[in-house]
Amino acid sequence: MAALVKAEMGADPFSGTIYVFRAKRTDRIKLIFWDGSGVCLVAKRLEDGEFHWPRMQDGAMHLTAVQFS
Template sequence: MKAELGGDPFSGTVYVFRAKRTDRIKLIFWDGTGMCLVAKRLEDGEFRWPKMQDGVMHLTAAQFSALFEGLDWKRVHARDPARVPVTPG
């Protein structure tokens, strides 16, 4: 898998594969004791996928969570850092 996908499968990375049908995905990841394969099929709706570039995409944890729940992950954005008030003086 390392040669094909260009990453370390033992690093905690979750590899997500889409099926031809848009309501199904498969995930492969290392849980510390072995490789895990998870398959998910949505009862209603479809998984929203971005346009692929070079066959690989990188999602934040929040975007991945939204994708896995069947939500539109493109609507998930990182918060802007909080601005610290400055004391006049």
């Protein structure tokens, strides 16, 4: 996933930015980020409901802190 961030987004996966990937099913996400000592990958699946996503801008979705939480 770090290679995908670099190749497709042209971004640095080791910058501390949290990159959120969603599955086709809207109840699943994966987060990748650098915590200073290594790359962390977190996966989450909701038992009920789904994640709601903002519109895409420049090929990416930008989440505010409120949307992220």
